[in-house]
Amino acid sequence: MSPIHVLDKYYLAISFLVILAFQVVGFIAAFSLQTDIIQDGWSALTFAFIAALTFGLGGTHYARQIVVLVFVLLWAVRLGGFQVYRIGKMGGDARFDDMRGKIASLAGFWVAQALWVFVVSLPVMVLNSPAISSPSDGGGNVPFGTSKDIVGIILWVIGFLMESSADFSKYYFKMGGHKHPKGAIIDLNVWKYCRRPNYMGEILVWLGIYLLVISPATDRPTPLSGSSRSALLGTVVSPLFTFILLMFLSGIPTAEKPTQQRAFLASHGPDAEDDEPLQPYHDQRESDPWTRYKSFRERTSLLIPIPPSIYRHIPQVVKRTILLDWGMYRFDEAKDGPKAIQEAKEKKERRNA
Structure with missing residues (x-):
């Protein structure tokens, strides 16, 4: 199946426009309804849609692309479903107390969310693009199962399980499912071994995705041109951005x-x-x-x-x-x-x- 070319050979422009459109719709719904329940679920839906969209447009369905698509869909469905359920049960999200009725503040959040989804999704977009995966466009495939593929799968699985366990354990603890006296500090499951296991899991998930996508650029002989190879390796900004965001901006500092x-x-x-x-x-x-x-x-x-x-x-x-x-x-x-x-x-x- 031939790839569908849209705007640029790496699917960056079409992905950004779709992500932006998704966030505009989400912002309008959240502000009009004055609800917190859709924010996190909507971002997860956007991740899933972009992965599926670029996979479909690319026209090549190599094993590596399928594994990456499945991993992103699993992560997005788990995270989005959990957050919608959690916020619905709790009746709101305290993060939005100061911005819920302020259109500029809420719009700023949705713009930031669009940038987050775009940057973190870069490895998926670029892997699926004609420049990387279509032989007729100078791309190609490296057989699945390289050392980086294996390490990427291991890191993703560890990260996914860690983040999932952290989220469910904390919710169970806070909602009283686990009996504990007032003033008890959560130390269930992964929380016994570190204070922020959910953030560690998130970092490992996207580091794993990055390692999964880069074999076409690193294995010899590489099927890629110099610019395509650089573009694929350059998607390292995804796990780096995730690390920086959680370590210095909206994660651990807050x-x-x-x-x-x-x-x-x-x-x-x-x-x-x-x-x-x-x-x-x-x-x-x-x-x-x-x-x-x-x-x-x-x-x-x-x-x-x-x-x-x-x-x-x-x-x-x-x-x-x-x-x-x-x-x-x-x-x-x-x-x-x-x-x-x-x-x-x-x-x-x-x-x-």
Whole structure:
């Protein structure tokens, strides 16, 4: 089957336009209905549609392309379905509390989501494009089963299982499916081995996809021209962008330090004196929330899964460098504490006014 050529030989323009159109429709629906339930599900649907669209347009259905398509569809259906279910059950998403009724803020979110889907989907788009996979356009195929294919599959499977387990375990924990006392810190399944397993899983998923697509550019003899080879290798921006996004922008920075701050305020904030001592839970024996979280932080890796019995003995310098538990993620009670307490007091005064 011959490929269908649309706008450019890498399917970048058509993919971007389709992604943008999807997000415009999603934005209009979310703002008109004032709902949070579609945001994450809509982005997952966009990932799935772009993978299927470029696969269909490309006209070549090599084993590598089929595996990548199946992996993206599985990831998108699992993530999108879970998020729609979770937000529907919880009645909303706190991330959108400050932007739900503000058209400019909400539009900015949907534009950012369009860019995220486009950049992360690059390996899939480019692999399926005529320039990479169509012999009549200077592309070609390398038989499936290279070392990079195998490593890519292994990383994707580990990442998919880790992210899925993390999401379901956290939801089960928060919704009361697992009985635990007030102040307990989740340490079920993969959460026992790192504090942000969902983010680690996401990083591994897209690193695995990248490794799966690049054999046509790296194996010898390569069937690709120099420019096509560079384009395929250049899709490394997908896993790099995922890593940067989760490490520096919307992932760990918005989750880790705020979580530690809440534990600190539970011990030292304006409402702390009203709380009763915490009850023991698994290895969590401390009765004070902040002391408990600090102990949990010192024995539990941030991102890379490591058994607590090993991690607690690793030198601090290694934890704060190689193991990524950088200072930007850590709440410093001496430096950050006074400001957090003052803000909490002001918030309480406004609430009681």
